[in-house]
Amino acid sequence: MKKNLSYMDSVHRDGRIWNIGVMILLLMFPVTVAFIFGASPDWMALLKGLIATAPMYWAVGVIETITFVPMLGAGGSYLSFVTGNISNLKLPCAINALEQNQVSASSEEGELISTIAIATSSIVTTVIIILGVVLIVPLTPILEAPVLEPAFAQMLPALFGGLGVAFVSKNWKIAVAPVLLMLVLFIFVPALNEGTVGIMVPVSVLFTIAVARILYKKGVV
Numbered sequence: 001m002k003k004n005l006s007y008m009d010s011v012h013r014d015g016r017i018w019n020i021g022v023m024i025l026l027l028m029f030p031v032t033v034a035f036i037f038g039a040s041p042d043w044m045a046l047l048k049g050l051i052a053t054a055p056m057y058w059a060v061g062v063i064e065t066i067t068f069v070p071m072l073g074a075g076g077s078y079l080s081f082v083t084g085n086i087s088n089l090k091l092p093c094a095i096n097a098l099e100q101n102q103v104s105a106s107s108e109e110g111e112l113i114s115t116i117a118i119a120t121s122s123i124v125t126t127v128i129i130i131l132g133v134v135l136i137v138p139l140t141p142i143l144e145a146p147v148l149e150p151a152f153a154q155m156l157p158a159l160f161g162g163l164g165v166a167f168v169s170k171n172w173k174i175a176v177a178p179v180l181l182m183l184v185l186f187i188f189v190p191a192l193n194e195g196t197v198g199i200m201v202p203v204s205v206l207f208t209i210a211v212a213r214i215l216y217k218k219g220v221v
Contacts, residue, residue, distance in 0.1 A: 015078030063202035075115035177211040
């Protein structure tokens, strides 16, 4: 008799299948292109490039898994790692949905809500991209208008600012340390920019957890 899987077992089974499937598809694209055009990369140059960059991505992958999974839940994490844009899109959507429903991502309700929020975000993103591709030519003059340029530059700050205010207002004592850390790093370390967000978000999360534990032990929070 076939054993019925629990919801979480099915999430992990399907999540592994889809993540491995996407990984294979991504790797097959360059292989297919190389096969069709009869071209191959410079293997020594490729190896040198991997040695220089791969360890950083391995570290980021481990850190993101440790920091994002508790906030997104299992189903949301599998879906997020397949669709991408976690820190600037999927994570804010999931956190907002959990916040509105007053549940934790580790609970069964939170698991479902987080997955639904991330799935909805992925669908909306796909639809918007399709519309953008179709309408990019007629909308280009409008989107490139100088009057709209300041608004586009502030979209992400506005998004994270709104989420930040909601969480900072809950316990400002915990929020002070990570805010000060990021301000100091981005002001006094010129190499840090928007391209390092994938690294700095997990670093900030781990730093915040450590500070919150210290404050809790001291009875401050």
